[in-house]
Amino acid sequence: MTSQQIQHMEKQPAASAHETLTRREDDRGGPKRPRLTAQGWATISVFAICAILIVSSRAISPAFGGWAQLKAILILSSFVMVAGFGQGLVILLGGLDLSIASVCTLAGVLTFNWVGNSELALLWGVPVVLLITAGVGTVNGIGVALLRIPAFIMTLASGIIVYSLCLGFTGGTPRGMASPILSAIYTASVGGIPVIILLMVLVAIVGSVVQGRTVFGRKLYAVGANENAAHIAGIPVRAFTIAAYAVAGACGGLAGIMMVGYAGGATLTMGQPYLLPSIAAVVVGGSSILGGRGTYLGTVGGAILLTTISTIISALQMSEGWRTVIYGSVILLALIFMREDLFAAVKRQSGASKR
């Protein structure tokens, strides 16, 4: 593959992000809604930073900056992308899902144990695991929406409970068999492009449409922006909240099933490394933790950016401590420089100079 083709591929996500977002701004009368514009800029800049980082990482290692690295990054981002969709919906409502790591582990442990290498078990096992994890999410949603327990506490508690059940179920060591079909998702490719990357493009499109274009998604924005106003406008706020948490549970479950395919096994700590990144991806992608604002495309960009940073840093000739310090600093800098008010201010400045 020539370097030109590679560059083209790297630029593509940024370009498509730009298109969708500007189109959406036009729908809503562009300049009258400076907030959406700022969000659009945030998303574009996330993808742009990814592209710049990947291209310039060739300076660190000659193995970097090419298709192989991009492929590795996209494959590694897939878990956070999927978990991040659910996390993003919940954050859109002004909530938070801290149980997503334990739910991942639960799904992984169950899939590993129930499905094993049987193709028949895959047919019933995957749907059942997704139903169970959606059930955990539903319980979270009921706690938050009906019992009015703060999301942070409800999901923290349910996460601790689910993890404890995983420990009890496995007796400390998950047992099972690797599933060749699940692994094939990560190893097979169609027309030179790995299946998992095609799937993730599909996830990005479906996720963006569900969150940004469907009635369900648009109403979630309304609930997140102002719950009382949404209630008065006739939106069944409680049902929507429970639904969002259920989707988040299922997303955590799907990420867990995917991890079993990727790693060919399950461990009791498999979900843990993805809890904070799932939140960070949503926030780096320009969503407000207070709810009502954010796009899934931003989250996808956030997930890819975080993975890009960590893969590049892991290649640095440094001790683990210094790599961790750099990783944290880059996240902080990204947060500081991608603040929405900063984009809004820049926009205002440029708008003023034109006039």
Place this chain on the structure above:
Amino acid sequence: MHAAMGNGAFIISALFIILYTVYAVWQPSALSVSDLTDFFNNTLPLAIAAAGGTFVVLTRGFDLSVAGVISIANVIMATKIGEGPVQALWGLVLVCGIGLLCGAVNGLLVSKIGLQSIASSLGTMIITSGIALVLLDAPGGTVSEFVSYGLMDDIAGIVPITGLIAAALIAIWLVVKRTDIGIAVYAVGADETASTLAGINVVKTRFFAYSIAGALYGLAGYMLSAQTATGNPNAGNPFLLQVFAAIAIGGTSFRGGHGGVVGSMVGAATLMLLQKLLFTAGVSSFYTGLFQGVIMIVAVLIAALSSRFSAAGAR
């Protein structure tokens, strides 16, 4: 009494006393000085960390940096501090100072730069965990015997030193919460706009809350080092979720403005007691989390119900 303790603190204290009574009936030695000293020693690090986190939660923020700061404090105590009282005091000043500095950075990021607290403290948590790894890349080192034996002891076989430290912290808190800055912390968490209109400096108040929290995480790391007597660059990690669990069952509202340090400290003690109780009852340690999670949810529900009843009674 009610006003002094705060609703949540009262409920969790009652729950704690009931559980401890059950434990004492089961295991009569639970009331001996040596058992009590052990219990205080095990609880104090989490209790202090939860006390620090409470300041931030009261202002309606989240602080994840607790894990990293405790790790740094532990690693410093295990590798950089020598024997003797002077070194022990220098270690205390050093780790609390480092905690204060980390807290001040968090405070600046949240109050001045306007970052979302959960996101910015995620960044500082990763950085501080990294610094702990830079200082000590694998578990090791020893904490001076002056600290590890001295602070874990009791005075004249009657009063555990860690119990005295806990009492002193509660006394300081009861004074601080009545000062202008203490009242401001509650006001900012309850309603930021109204506090601004009432002339409260919101930026300064937030900065104060995060800084104090950081200093207390440092102190928690100091006490943890005294308890474990060794260094571990990941020593703070288990504290991350436990601190929030303790704050939650202690009755501090995550919506800000309600609760207090006493509740969080008793909450931490309850979490520890629960582990002891389940162990004594022969429940597999796998299921400790199940009970902890259920207790968290129940405690929050009871607090919500009782505040509804007391509000109805006032009318």
